[in-house]
Amino acid sequence: MEIKQKQVIQSVANALQYISYYHAPDFIKAMANAHEKETHQSAKNAIAQILINSKMAALGQRPMCQDTGIVNIFVEVGMGITWDADLSLDDMINEGVRQAYTNPENPLRASIVEDPLFTRTNTKDNTPAVIHTKIVKGDKLNFIVAAKGCGSENKAKFTVLQPDESLTDWVLKTIPTMGAGWCPPGIIGIGVGGTAEKAMLMAKQSLMDSIDIADIAKKPNPSNIERLRLDLMGKINDLGIGAQGLGGLTTVLDVKIKDYPTHAASQPVAMIPNCAATRHLHFSVDDTGVAELPEVDMSIYPDLEMDYSQYKQVDLSTLTRKQMSDWNIGDTLLLTGTIITGRDAAHLRLKKMLDSGEGLPKDVNFDNKFIYYVGPVDAVGSEVIGPAGPTTATRMDKFTDMMLENTNILGMIGKAERGESTTQSIKKHKASYLIAVGGAAYLISKSIKKAKKIAFEDMGMEAIYELEVKDMPVTVAVDTQGHNIHSIFQNIQVKYN
Template identity: 85%
Template sequence: MNIQQNHVIKSVANALQYISYYHSPDFIQAMASAYEKETHQTAKNAIAQILINSKMAAIGQRPMCQDTGIVNVFVEVGMDIVWVADLSLEDMINEGVRQAYTKAENPLRASIVKDPLFSRVNTKDNTPAVIHTRVVKGNRLNFIVAAKGCGSENKAKFTILQPDSNVVDWIIKTIPTMGAGWCPPGIIGIGVGGTAEKAMLMAKESLMDPIDIQDIAQKINPSNLEKLRLKLMEKINNLGIGAQGLGGLTTVLDVKIKDYPTHAASQAVAMIPNCAATRHLHFSMDGSGVATLPEVDMSIYPELEMDYSKYKKVDLDTLTRQQMTQWNIGDTLLLTGTLITGRDAAHNRLKQMLGNGEGLPEGVDFKNKFIYYVGPVDAVGDEVIGPAGPTTATRMDKFTDMMLEETDILGMIGKAERGTATTQSIKKHQASYLIAVGGAAYLISKSIKKAKKIAFVEMGMEAIYEFEVKDMPVTVAVDTQGANIHVQNLG
């Protein structure tokens, strides 16, 4: 069977574009089920935003999340394949990544940096991918292409337990330490056995399987591994972490487990979460041309509209610290006015400038403003900005004292929890921390009415923007008195 180079490149590129804006049907159905049974209103609102965002992204064919991920590829190569190619398979895959992420009609955010220990320079096209290859019998090329956001990837956990240690105990103890930055509800992948790297690979691979826990629950004679999945699903959801760490009934939609023979003295255990922007696609190539991707049935989406009737409207341009004292954790707000953005690299530059007496960059004034932790996707067509969901705020904890003390910001907007010291600093300065829904990036972008880069333009998505927003939905996570919504749900 002849496999042509251009067909591989095009198939990979098409798959990556496809998963940037289409959730798989099993995920939509599982999320719809979670929405229907959720009784915690704040969590229910978060799930609704994720579902509405997913449908909007599918219709608009724009990314469901601004973090369009690091590309993971699992490929099985048939031993009987005849190649019509000048490039290696790895180079073909990376060319497909390059074409997908630089497509003019739907550019995807380039997040990959080379020289990770030192310069960390962006490669500009999201290459290279992380590629796992197996040679198997047959004459087909089987792909799993995934885009893994780092909000979830950064929460991966690993340990080597004693052979007689209880894996369930370790998992249930460890899940809360992952915080909410992995954007639950999602899927937990677990690998047990083999060696350290084998366990991690199995955990990642398990996330590529369909959500089928409800089918497992109906089986008369589930296997021991299936019983363990059901047990863990129940125990994790009973922790009460819930959507975005806001509490509620559903933290995980499924628990996946793969195992492998291991040394008698060892029990390697890996755990990797997949977020609310679960993105992966399976396809095969048989030499007949570019892979055919699945048709999308839009009828699987529930009919939902955001109910903003209980949200408080806030004018950011006249907001005072005194007004913020009336906010309580769990309050839902609609923000209108000016926001200034900034992520990791911008905060590092600001720290250097303030530290050496330069002051803030020309045109940047944080006084009485909120800073939004975001690295948006570039706009296309008549868009003001591309998908612009929050990044994990915990990474900015080390800069929070500086920002509150030296820039006079009112507060911050991001996703996930803040540390104890940061929460105390927020209280000290009578500031606030608000969360937007991770996994609702396209929906949030529609509340941004104007956007312009005002500093560090050369840093791409890490640049500082000024946004003008109208009715941007957020939830109070840390109030001016230091109450923290995530503490009560994550412990």
Template identity: 65%
Template sequence: VKTVPTMGAGWCPPGMLGIGIGGTAEKAMLLAKESLMDPIDIHELRVRGPKNRAEELRLEIFDAVNDLGIGAQGLGGLTTVLDVKIMDYPTHAANKPVAMIPNCAATRHTHFMLDGSGPSLQTPPSLDDWPDITWDVGPSAKRVNLDDVTRDEISTWQPGETLLLSGKMLTGRDAAHKRIQTLIENGEPLPDGVDFTDRFIYYVGPVDPVREEVVGPAGPTTATRMDKFTEMMLDKTGLMGMIGKAERGSVGIEAIKKHKAVYLMAVGGAAYLVSKAIINAKVIAFEEMGMEAIQEFEVKDMPVTVAVDVNGNAVHKTGPQEWQKIILQRKSA
């Protein structure tokens, strides 16, 4: 319960927590991983009641973590974990290692047995087993044209606000940022076609396209990895905004506040769906780096959430705080 808030939103909650207790440190970690292979059954457990201390702990941790109000994508809400799994193993009384592994909202796996009799054939699930889902962002979503958005306009965006982005953006992750940093430190110009002035960068390393795809799965990268480059990018390149996954650290937020920039959060764990908003893509620099190259994406109605505004207000802090109050009120009612 103390550790989960320190993990941020990079693990794409709501998900599962796998906990291993006992053995050696390595064994505990293996147990935590193995526990995540079991199906979600926390609600069935609550109905029938726990039969041992491990099952009691599952329920206690499940309730305590959800009371944190972290919620989906770390934006605040009632559900942070869908289940808590625990496996244990004998250990010496003087050494009781505990390991925890989070599993993201997109967790999926299949079980099969290889017994030497032949291949294990997997039958694709029927799409009819899934409910029909319609995509509706609601009337409050604001459409933004990236090709003519201004700093005055971004100054009006509020934390938690939903935006639909259309227009062109540049991409880049750790490796591209490092190359840019080296060029700037050496007094060299950025490659032809790379101009971040009043533009947005999307932290992404897209998968290569297949068949008719414009681009392969293109989900956001955890933004905290770029915090150490944020001051440099905002100060030296004229960058206006960033798009990534999860929260920003204090270093990144301070740079955003200082330069009156913004940070937008795309949906983590939905890389294929995000790619459907990309209508054109081309490599413009560092092609030799493969998926780490800088590309220019043209998007249409790409959904994002304002995560850090120009004043440094971060929804990953305010959201859970608000939901903690709501949860407390519900418990006391």
């Protein structure tokens, strides 16, 4: 069996393009079931947006999420393979990544930085991938190609329990500390045993399995691990965190567990979530050519449309703090007007400018506007902007006082919870924090009618944009009185501590 270099490169590139806009059928079915049974209206709205966004992305063949991920590759190399190649396998894979992320018809956001401790310079093509290779019998290359968003990857947890300590207790105590930045509903992957790095690897690998918890529930004689999976899923969902941390019935769609023999004195445990942009694909490469990828059955999507009757229209050009004082947490709004964007690196540069007395960039005016925490995908064709969903607002907490005290912003738009001190700062300045749905990036981008880079263009997706939006859907998460829709996390943590 001779494998050609170009077959590997093209197969990897095709797979990464495919998973940028196609969810796996098992995920869509699980989300549709979650939507059907959800009774909490805010959570139901969020799940609906994720499903509508997924269908739009599939039809438009554009990324379902602006965070097109760090590439994870699991590859099994058959011992009987011979090669027609000038590159190493890692180099072939990375060339496939490069071609996928720089594809002019569907460019994917370049998020990878090299020299992570110091210059953190963007590699501009999302290389290198994180590659795990295993040598096996046979004469095929078996791939799992995944793109892992950082909102969920940042929530990875690890501990070493005593042999007699309860995994369930640790999971239920730890899940609330992850907040909503991992964009639930999603999958929880758990690795138990081996050593620290083995447990982490198993947790990540478990996320690549299909959603099968409903089938497990029907088994007459489930295994010990299957019973544990069922028990954990029920107890995690009973926490009431729900979609986007808004409360509700479904926080996880499945719980996966892999284990491995370990030292008698140890119980290493890793836990990694997969978000609402769950992206992975399994395929094989042999001597017949480039891998064939699955055809997509669009009939699996539920018939859903945005119900705008539930939303209140807001004209940002005339909005006042007095009008915002009438908002309550959980209110759903449609924003029309001008907003300014800014993420981590932009906030850091703004801080340096303000601290030095230089002031804000000349074309950046936050006065009486909202700042949107977003790093969009580049536009293609007639698009104004590419997919542009929110990033995790919690990372911007350390800059919130600075922004509220120096820019006269009305508030912020992002995803996930804010810390207690940030919530109090929002209250003090009679500002608001609004959330957009993580996992609905393509849907949100359609509400953006104009987009112009106005500062820090050298920072790529971290540049500051001025956006003109029409009917951008958001939910009030922290109101001007300091009420916080995500206080559920604090309540759960108090219970388990």
